[in-house]
Amino acid sequence: MKRSKFLQLFLGIILFLSSIRASAQTVFEGQIINRTSEAPVPNVNIRLARERITVTSNAQGYFRISSADSVVNDTLIFSSVGYQTFKLLTSVYQKNSFISLVPTTTALEEVSITNEKLKIVRLNKFNLSDIKEDPPGVKTDPFLPVVTYPFSPRNRFFAKLFTAPQGNVVLTRVDLGRRELDETKYPDKPLVTSHIKTRFLLHVLSVDPKTSAPDKLLFSKIINLTDKALWVELDLRKDNIIINLAEFYIAIEWMHIPFNEVIKLFYSPKVRKVTKKGNQVLEDVSEYTTLYEPALIEYKKKKPTVSWIKNHENKWQRYDSEISDQSREIALSATISY
Amino acid sequence: MKTLFTFLLLVFATKIHAQDKLNLFHIVDSHTKLPIPSVSVSIIRARLAINTEKDGIFSIPGDLSAMRDTIIFAAQNYRVFKFPIRELEGQDSIQLVRVALLAPPKQSISKLDTLLNDFDSSDIEHYAGINERATSFEWLQLAQRFDSPKIGGVLKNVSIYRLVFNLNSEGQMDYAGMEYTKFRVRIYGLDSLTRGPGRDLCSKVIEAKSNGRRRIKINLTDLNIIIPDPEFFVAVEWVRDFHNMGYVRLNNADGLTTDRMINYRPAIGISPVKRNNLNIWGMNFKRAWLPYTYFSPDFTDLAIKAEVSK
DSSP: OHHHHHHHHHHHHHHHHHHHHHHOOEEEEEEEEETTTOOBOOSOEEEETTTTEEEEOOTTSEEEEEESOSSOOOEEEEEOTTBOOEEEEGGGOOTTEEEEEOBOTTSOOOOOOOOTTOOEEEETOOOHHHHOOOOTTOOOSSSOSEEEEOOOTTOOEEEEEEEOSSSSEEEEEEEEEEEOSOOTTSTTOOEEOOOOOEEEEEEEEEEOTTTOSEEEEEEEEEEEEOSOOSEEEEEOGGGOEEEOSSEEEEEEEEOOSGGGEEEEEEEEEEEEEEOTTSOEEEEEEEEEEEEESOEEEEEEOSSOOOEEEEOTTSOEEEOOOSOOSSOEEEOEEEEEEO | OHHHHHHHHHHHHHHHOTTSOEEEEEEEETTTOOBOSSOEEEETTTTEEEEOOTTOEEEEESOGGGOOOEEEEEOTTBOOEEEEGGGGTTOOEEEEOBOOOOOOOOOOOOOOEEEESOOOGGGOOOEESSEETTEEOOOSEEEEEEEOSSTTOEEEEEEEEBOOOOOOTTOOSOOGGGGOEEEEEEEEEEOTTTSSEEEESOOSOEEEEESSOSEEEEEOGGGOEEOOSSEEEEEEEEOOSGGGEEEEEEEOTTSSOEEEEEEESOOEEBOSSOOSSOOEEEEOTTOOEEEOOTTTTTOOOBSEEEEEEO
C-alpha cells in the first residue's frame, strides 16, 4: 500500500515536470535582409532542424518560429532560391535581430524594369548599419552607432523635410527604422508587454513658404504593421502620390488608441505598515505607464536635416534630438521617381 | 491584529486630518450580526471605490452631516444598500440584508464538455484594469459574455489570463513578489432587458488568487453552477483593498507632466480573437452595467475561457 502511494506521488511529480516542459515555449524572430542590397528578403524558408518546424518570411522579410521547448539546442536553417543557405545555432541567436543572406553568384543581378527616362532616388537614405542595434553588452567606441528613442506621449506628430532634385515627382516608397520597446535583452531596463501589431498615420505635407514649417496636408494613409520588423518598407506606388514642389515633409502621426498601447513596468514604494514608534515600513509595488507604438530609431546624422514635432499646444516646433552631444536624425527615407 | 488596525487608523487620521472626526462603521449581516468581509463601498460624486478588509470595518473622516454625496454598499448575496452619506451620521453599523438564492436543480449528467471563447494565450498583448488614456480605471467589475451551448449546462471551470511580467532566463528583476493578487469571480445570468449581466448564478464567494502566474484556472465543478439562460457572464470583481494596491502613472492633458494614481491589481487580458459583437460589460461605480467599449472596435472579448458540459 505504502509503495503504491509512493509510486503515485512519483508519477505525479513526473507528470508535473513534463507539463512544465510542455507549456514553456521559445520564440525566435527577426528580419531577413539581402547582404548586398540590404533589401528585405521575403519567402525564405526558416527551419528548426531537429524539431522539423518550418515557417516562411513575410513581405518585410520578417519571421517568427516557436519551439515547444524552453531550452532549445537546435539549428535554425535559412534557405531561399538565389541565396546561400545560412545556418545559425540557437545558442548564439539574438532576440529580434537582422539575419543577412548572401546572394549566390548564379542569381541574376537585381534588374528594375522601368521606363529608361525614369530616375529613382532615395532621399535621406539610411543603411542597415545605421539602424542595427548593438548586441547586448557590446559598446562601440567612441559612440554607439545607434541610439534609439521612444517618443513620449506628448509628441503626436513627427515631420522630416525632404528636398528632391526637382518638382513634379512621384513618391513611391517610404522606409522607416523602428525599435523594439521590449528591452528585456538589456539588463536594468524596465519590462514592457509584448506588442506585434501597430497602426499609425503617414502624411505628406507641403512646406510653409514663410516659416518653412510643415503646412498643408497633401496625402494621408493609415498604415497597419503586423510584425516586429525593425526595417519597415512602405510601398506607395499604388497610391499615386504626385508632389508638385521639390520640398515636402513626410510625417508620422501616432494614434493614441488602446490598439497601440504598451504597458511598461516600474516599481514604487508603498507603506506596508507603521511601527509603534511611528516609522514607516515600505515595500515595492508595481507602477505602470502606457507607451504608444511605434518607436522610431535615431542614428548619427550624415547631412544636416530639418525635422519638426507638434507640441502639446498643437503648434509645430523644431525637433532636436534628446541626445545633445551630437547630431542625430530619425531613420526615415523617401524614394521618389521622376 | 485589531488593535494594530485601530492604531493604524488613528495614525492615519491624526496625520491627515488632525481636526477631523473619524467615523467608524461595522458592516454586518442583518441576521447573524457577523462582519461581512471585503464589502465594496463606493462614493459616487467623489469617484471613490474601495473594499473593506476581512473585518468589515469602514471609516470616513469628517463631518458626515455636511457631506452631499451618495454611498453604496454591496456584497455578493446581499441586497445593494444605497443612500445619502449624511444619513450615516450617528450610526456605527451598517446592516446588509441577505438575499435568498434558490437551490439549483439537479445537474444533468453528461461527459461532453465545450470550451468557450478559446484563443492562443501567447497572443494576448492588451490588458484592462490599468488606465484608460488619461483617466484611471474606474470600474468595479468586468464581465465576459458567453453563448451557452445548451440551456441547463453546467459550468465546469473558467480560465482567466492576467498581466504578469515574465522574467527572462537570467531571472533579471524579481517582480514576482509584487504581482501577487487576489480577486473575486462572479457568474451571472442574462438580464433580458439590457442584454447585460443579470442575477447571480452562484451564491458562494469564489475567491481567486495568483502568485505570479499568468493563467488562473478555477475549478467550479463542486459548485454545480447551472446555466439557465442562452447566454451567461463570467466577471472579475476587483477587491480594491490595500493588498491589491499598486500605482499607475498617467499623462496629463498638458502632455508634459504625469500623475501617480492608485491602481488595483489584477489587469485582465484582452482576447486576441476579434468577434462580430462586443462581449465585454463593465460595472461602474454606480453599480450599473454598461458595454465596455474602451478596446472597441479592435478587440471584443476578455481573455477568459469557460468550459461548460453540453
